[in-house]
Amino acid sequence: MSxxxxxxxxxxxxxxxxxxxxxxxxxxxIESSILHLVEIRASQMNGCGFCLDMHVKQAKIHGERELRLHHVAIWRESTLFSPRERAALAWTEVLTHLPVQGVPDEVYERVRSELSEKEISDLSFAIMSINGWNRLNVGFRSVPGSADKAYGLDKAKLD
Structure with a gap:
């Protein structure tokens, strides 16, 4: 792929x-550990190899455990995520693939029970951002790993 x-x-x-x-x-x-999970999950959902590669490496560099990185795709079944992280991941999914009928009340109430209004707003902007990056990189077929040296991602040691 080029x-x-x-x-x-x-x-x-x-x-x-x-x-x-x-x-x-x-x-x-929003704490950086949750931002990393959000970026990873949205990138998985959008099929953005460039962003997924980058954000997994960034999370690893910032101390995220590898098993949790593997579990992001199965966060509902995994016992490795806190209620706050689960709420952020649910919000990420619903804002990444907007349902035809809009955001269900139960999803909003779940995130509202874990995050303040300011945190929900900040999280929503973060989700908007990663979805924008995903669309650029998927549309233009950015090659995963091609910017590792420029962004210092080679330090992740995930060859």
């Missing part, structure tokens, strides 16, 4: 602003 277009080279100002947006998310109310 990359179709380097959107970042073609639209550098938009790329810069989107990166800045992502950096703001890092200083929000």
């Amino acid at each position: 990359q179709r277009v380097n959107a970042f080279a073609q639209s550098p100002e938009l790329f810069k602003k989107f990166v800045e947006f992502g950096m703001l998310l890092q200083s929000g109310t």
Whole structure:
């Protein structure tokens, strides 16, 4: 597989602003461990190999346990995630694949029982961001692992 277009080279100002947006998310109310899980789950759902590869490596570098990384795809059955993480993953799934009838009340109530309104808002922006990155990288066939050295992801030691 080869990359179709380097959107970042073609639209550098938009790329810069989107990166800045992502950096703001890092200083929000949602802990980085949950942001990593959200990025991984949305990327799995969207079939974005580039983002999945990148976010698994980032999570590993930041101390995430490998077994939990393997369990993100089966988070409902896994005993490795807290109620707060489960709520964030449920919210990620429903905002990534919006149901025709909208977000069910039970999903909202689940996330509302674990996160404040500000946290839900910050989490929703994080989900919006990763879904945007996924669409760029899937559409332009960004090659998984191709930016490892540039982003320092080779430190994950997940060859």
